[in-house]
Amino acid sequence: MEKTLKYRGRLAQTRIYLGKFLRMFVFQNDWKALPAGAVIAAVVTFVVGTNLFVTQEGTINGAFALTCGCIWNGFFNSIQVVCRERDIIKREHRSGLHITSYIAAHMIYQLILCLAQTVVTLVICFLAKVQFPEVGLITRWSVLDMGITLLLITFAADMMALMISSLVRTATTAMKTMPFMLIFQLVFSGAFFELSGFAQKITYLTVSKWGMESICSIGRFNEQPMVTFWNTLYQLRNAEIDGMKPVQIYVNTVFQNNQLNDVLRWSGQQNQKLAYASDPQLVLQHWGVLLLIAFAAALVSVIALEWIDRDKR
Amino acid sequence: MNEELWSGLIALLIRILLMLFAWIAFSVGLYKVLRKLNVKRAGTAWIPGFRYFSFGKALGRPVEGIFAGLLEVLYFVLSLIPEPDNERLTLVRALLLLIVVITLYIYRIRLFLRMIEVFGKKARWILLWLAAEWLAMLIFGFSKKLQPALSILGEEQSGEEPSSGLETGRAPAHLAASGLSVNLRARTVRDYGKKRYLLKDINVEIPNGSLVMLLGGSGAGKTTFINAVIGYEKADTTILLNGADVYADYQNLKYRIGFVPQQNLMRGNDTVQDTVRDSAEMRLPTGIKRKERNERVREVLGQLGLLAGDRGLVCKKSGGQLRRIAIAQELVADPELFVLDEPDSGLDGAIAREIFTKLRAIADTGKIVIVITHTPDRVVDLFDRVIILAKDSDRIGRLAFYGTPQEARAFFERDTMEDIVVSVNRAEEGGEGLADHFVEKYAALTAVREGGAA
Numbered sequence: 001m002e003k004t005l006k007y008r009g010r011l012a013q014t015r016i017y018l019g020k021f022l023r024m025f026v027f028q029n030d031w032k033a034l035p036a037g038a039v040i041a042a043v044v045t046f047v048v049g050t051n052l053f054v055t056q057e058g059t060i061n062g063a064f065a066l067t068c069g070c071i072w073n074g075f076f077n078s079i080q081v082v083c084r085e086r087d088i089i090k091r092e093h094r095s096g097l098h099i100t101s102y103i104a105a106h107m108i109y110q111l112i113l114c115l116a117q118t119v120v121t122l123v124i125c126f127l128a129k130v131q132f133p134e135v136g137l138i139t140r141w142s143v144l145d146m147g148i149t150l151l152l153i154t155f156a157a158d159m160m161a162l163m164i165s166s167l168v169r170t171a172t173t174a175m176k177t178m179p180f181m182l183i184f185q186l187v188f189s190g191a192f193f194e195l196s197g198f199a200q201k202i203t204y205l206t207v208s209k210w211g212m213e214s215i216c217s218i219g220r221f222n223e224q225p226m227v228t229f230w231n232t233l234y235q236l237r238n239a240e241i242d243g244m245k246p247v248q249i250y251v252n253t254v255f256q257n258n259q260l261n262d263v264l265r266w267s268g269q270q271n272q273k274l275a276y277a278s279d280p281q282l283v284l285q286h287w288g289v290l291l292l293i294a295f296a297a298a299l300v301s302v303i304a305l306e307w308i309d310r311d312k313r
Numbered sequence: 314m315n316e317e318l319w320s321g322l323i324a325l326l327i328r329i330l331l332m333l334f335a336w337i338a339f340s341v342g343l344y345k346v347l348r349k350l351n352v353k354r355a356g357t358a359w360i361p362g363f364r365y366f367s368f369g370k371a372l373g374r375p376v377e378g379i380f381a382g383l384l385e386v387l388y389f390v391l392s393l394i395p396e397p398d399n400e401r402l403t404l405v406r407a408l409l410l411l412i413v414v415i416t417l418y419i420y421r422i423r424l425f426l427r428m429i430e431v432f433g434k435k436a437r438w439i440l441l442w443l444a445a446e447w448l449a450m451l452i453f454g455f456s457k458k459l460q461p462a463l464s465i466l467g468e469e470q471s472g473e474e475p476s477s478g479l480e481t482g483r484a485p486a487h488l489a490a491s492g493l494s495v496n497l498r499a500r501t502v503r504d505y506g507k508k509r510y511l512l513k514d515i516n517v518e519i520p521n522g523s524l525v526m527l528l529g530g531s532g533a534g535k536t537t538f539i540n541a542v543i544g545y546e547k548a549d550t551t552i553l554l555n556g557a558d559v560y561a562d563y564q565n566l567k568y569r570i571g572f573v574p575q576q577n578l579m580r581g582n583d584t585v586q587d588t589v590r591d592s593a594e595m596r597l598p599t600g601i602k603r604k605e606r607n608e609r610v611r612e613v614l615g616q617l618g619l620l621a622g623d624r625g626l627v628c629k630k631s632g633g634q635l636r637r638i639a640i641a642q643e644l645v646a647d648p649e650l651f652v653l654d655e656p657d658s659g660l661d662g663a664i665a666r667e668i669f670t671k672l673r674a675i676a677d678t679g680k681i682v683i684v685i686t687h688t689p690d691r692v693v694d695l696f697d698r699v700i701i702l703a704k705d706s707d708r709i710g711r712l713a714f715y716g717t718p719q720e721a722r723a724f725f726e727r728d729t730m731e732d733i734v735v736s737v738n739r740a741e742e743g744g745e746g747l748a749d750h751f752v753e754k755y756a757a758l759t760a761v762r763e764g765g766a767a
Binding site: 005006007012013016019020024027028085087088090091092094095096097 | 545565567568572574576578579580582583584587591594595596597598599600626643
């Protein structure tokens with residue numbers, strides 16, 4: 001009786017493909033994702049870095065910009081990786097490649113790439129003298145908390161792009177899809193547009209919402225002063241009511257009594273947002289959702305590619 | 314008030330009559346067109362939705378026909394829904410109607426353009442259709458000058474089970490325990506629920522150590538045959554590779570079969586050595602030690618002349634080298650059956666010959682090597698056998714010959730392999746259209762051989 005031979009299982013195949021991807025990291029110019037990520041981080045910190053984690057407005061703008069940068073990085077990391085070698089995958093699948101191994105190898109490789117991009121972003125933040133909160137929420141260091149958040153945002157976006165890349169047949173289609181995905185993430189982040197009803201529910205599917213909320217929580221948004229109220233008052237200081245200038249009087253009083261910081265802190269206290277509460281449980285929950293999105297996208301990628309044999313010759 | 318009501322009613326009546334007239338005129342025109350296209354059930358021209366199924370099918374555009382038909386039905390259904398009171402629902406209904414009408418219009422334009430093509434007329438006829446489709450349809454239906462120039466129905470019926478099939482090679486009485494035994498009864502597909510034959514009755518037995526050329530005109534079913542033989546696309550067949558049933562034990566046997574596709578499907582940004590080494594690790598059994606595996610990689614690279622520059626990137630290699638790398642990826646697994654789809658595609662004569670010489674050497678090690686090629690004569694001397702597939706009058710791929718190249722020349726009474734392919738190709742493809750003749754002749758020959766053997 002003929003002995004049944006054993007061939008490489010899923011784990012071994014994952015190792016083989018991970019090795020292949022890591023080798024190709026250098027040859028395929030994937031390393032260019034790192035300086036590109038650095039440029040994005042530099043632009044973001046240059047624009048919003050000064051007030052990031054200093055005022056509520058600075059934090060929300062900075063969190064949004066950082067989230068967008070991470071999503072951008074993640075999308076560009078993997079939007080073409082599967083579709084550009086679809087024929088190769090089909091060939092390898094017919095010779096015994098497990099799709100789960102292929103996607104698992106991509107997940108690990110992309111995680112490493114995202115980690116490198118996160119480190120680059122944090123270094124740029126340091127160089128731009130961004131003031132991180134003194135104490136972390138989950139770990140002892142807020143930088144580490146922030147790093148994990150940025151990593152998860154980038155990774156979740158990366159996996160979503162991997163999913164798109166697995167669903168479409170050509171690189172052109174993938175690139176055409178990407179702007180829609182980006183716009184979707186930006187509009188439905190829930191940060192700048194008032195959304196209600198069904199639209200508000202859609203925000204639960206976005207990486208941007210969970211990422212922003214995590215950054216704001218770790219950045220201690222609710223403990224920060226708000227400047228919008230004071231700026232508005234200051235602009236209205238010359239407004240006359242019945243021949244009087246009540247706003248001017250109030251502004252002068254604040255200055256005379258050196259109460260500006262109190263006013264700013266007070267207005268910040270009036271602008272508390274539950275979603276941005278500095279609660280470790282909340283942040284852990286957000287991290288969990290980001291991981292869930294990443295794994296769900298990877299699962300869809302596997303299912304989509306399992307059908308690859310049906311591609312036309 | 315009464316006058317206003319009356320004038321309104323009359324305007325509505327005129328509108329309805331005009332619509333009815335256009336609908337009847339279009340249907341009459343379509344009926345006549347369907348008759349011209351030899352559609353048996355031309356009366357379907359009167360049935361909304363279904364008429365487009367018939368129209369599309371008759372024009373050789375069944376997908377467009379189905380979509381147009383479904384959209385027309387959907388349009389009717391949406392039109393029948395009374396306008397809702399709710400403003401939002403009205404908007405949704407209007408939006409849906411708009412989408413359906415636009416899509417329907419596009420599919421109808423596609424069908425009409427196809428009709429113009431079938432009738433051999435210029436595309437500007439579409440302008441008349443856009444202005445008054447009923448008039449265009451009446452003209453195409455009734456004008457004796459306008460007749461179909463293409464025989465679409467014949468094409469459409471291609472591949473259906475023939476009512477009086479050709480006598481072809483019968484299944485061998487026994488299947489060999491060594492080598493490759495192919496007893497392909499049929500390879501069919503379902504086209505919109507209808508069974509269509511791609512291949513029928515192909516029986517060959519290939520001994521180990523053979524280099525076999527697979528020939529046939531375009532669309533004869535060469536790749537379909539290969540995919541069926543290697544078990545990638547299932548057919549009604551029995552394939553035995555050295556006594557093992559390929560279909561029954563595909564999960565294990567797929568590692569013993571190497572297939573090199575027509576395109577160079579490999580990652581350009583990896584080195585040659587690593588590409589082949591990864592293939593070896595993926596495809597060789599786990600029991601083989603790393604050292605043995607690496608030796609095997611070096612052996613194959615050496616066999617195919619790839620050792621020099623094996624540290625270089627795949628994307629930097631020439632066309633001939635790329636083909637050899639593709640072969641190395643499969644050969645490294647030491648397959649018993651090795652199939653190559655046009656390994657000489659895009660290569661000049663000398664390099665192509667070099668590759669075929671390597672394949673000859675591989676076959677000499679006891680493997681079965683089957684090669685599809687479109688330039689057979691420059692390398693035919695290297696081959697042991699030739700399989701010739703031909704598309705018969707029912708457009709089904711059949712076996713026209715299997716034997717040595719010398720026997721093939723005698724059988725077809727042609728001097729070159731290319732002339733043999735031309736002889737079995739259809740007339741409209743530039744061939745001699747003798748496929749049926751040779752399929753029957755070969756069937757008779759095998760019957761005599763088997764009779765003699767018995």
